[in-house]
Amino acid sequence: MIDQNIKIAVDAIVFGYEKGTLYVLAIQQRFGKLADSWVLPGGFILNDEPLINAVERELKEEAGIAVNYLEQLGTFGDNVNRDDRFRVISVAYFALVNPKNFVLKADTDAKDAKWFPINEIPKLGFDHDDMVKLAHQRLKSKLTYQPIGFDLLDAEFLFSDLENLYCTILEQDIDRRNFRKKILSFGIVKETNKVVKIGVSGRPGKLFSFDKPKYNQLLKENFQFDIRFA
């Protein structure tokens, strides 16, 4: 048998979006050397547990949430001392959720669970800052070539919501007319016949929804989602 004494963990970078702000979920440690400090949700995997299940379990346990989108981000195992107790290799996951769908609750070994605006995240434990950085890059680039923005919004949304999400996350101005034209040209966003009055003043807007079946169908026909503007 191989002499190897390394532990495996999973961690998740969970993004949420609300009213022009991008958030990341962090957990405050209750126990251990890093007690009270903030880290990403995650933990050790069980012996017979698939990686993906481990992430979902930890998110449930530590924050009480189930995400809309989940994919592997990368594995952190080059820094042999990233955990100073013993060697831990961590598989990081990238996740998206609509914060409105859940009330955060820190159950088991977490003291607290909280959404931090991406620019106001406290110094995180381990190498979790690096993970957030990488995940943030992934989010920005993926937003341009895959319709993942919808996983951050309500099922029905105003066009301005979608547009603001893109502006916020990509940190750039977008021409409102060109944006709408392009999104609609794909045919993967359909207009509902509901009209919603906004709290603030202004003309009420129609609600739209993402047509996922249509998107999947288009994918088979070699469709390429792509939102990029000057």
Place this chain on the structure above:
Amino acid sequence: MIDQNIKIAVDAIVFGYEKGTLYVLAIQQRFGKLADSWVLPGGFILNDEPLINAVERELKEEAGIAVNYLEQLGTFGDNVNRDDRFRVISVAYFALVNPKNFVLKADTDAKDAKWFPINEIPKLGFDHDDMVKLAHQRLKSKLTYQPIGFDLLDAEFLFSDLENLYCTILEQDIDRRNFRKKILSFGIVKETNKVVKIGVSGRPGKLFSFDKPKYNQLLKENFQFDIRFA
């Protein structure tokens, strides 16, 4: 201490290209249950060894090569029984090399090391077929938005070499003139003043080389490499 009994390995999908054919490197097992069958180069990591070093070490040991390009592809740990001896999680790496630069030699625990055309790879052990499939997708998509094709070619190459590489890997026809125009417009490929006579008949062509410093500089200025044709 955590009760966890899982081993960690690395595996590499190494692509090579030569004269219109894309190759993948495989290793024939000498020992164990899978003796004589083909697998990807790889193996268990050492207790104090960064992941990336483990890959490089295995490639050196098992095939005698050092690659031009290496990046993490993904971690395979959802199938708990992907290795039937005990649970092994494998971090797969994506690598590119110019086959001409090395003579394959299977040293240590490998019986043989060989290049297989991508369409003629024998059934591989473990879940290595899945890894190859994923790596192949990555290669195809990455080729369009990052100048990694050069890592498969000689330092100096004919324009037709580059063009054939793209045609071969992307499996599509490309207009010769438009391709050259676009590549040259980036300014990251420079013309040497060497002219080379081809073995076969035909007008001799100029040799070109990839200007990596220039590319890195352009990256800072928000340059986006992108080769896609109808």
Place this chain on the structure above:
DNA sequence: TCTATTTGTGTAAAATCAACACAAAGTAAG
């Protein structure tokens, strides 16, 4: 010297992208 092969080059039509302004429908305040 004639044929076959490969390199090297420009242009015109079509499609896409970028920039831009004003009317319609509502709210809030006086």
Place this chain on the structure above:
DNA sequence: CTTACTTTGTGTTGATTTTACACAAATAGA
């Protein structure tokens, strides 16, 4: 109820980019 303010909804034009396409130059081999 009128006015000011806010937000939604919509088309066109010029600039840029992409596509499609053909022929001359240089060599090898017969």
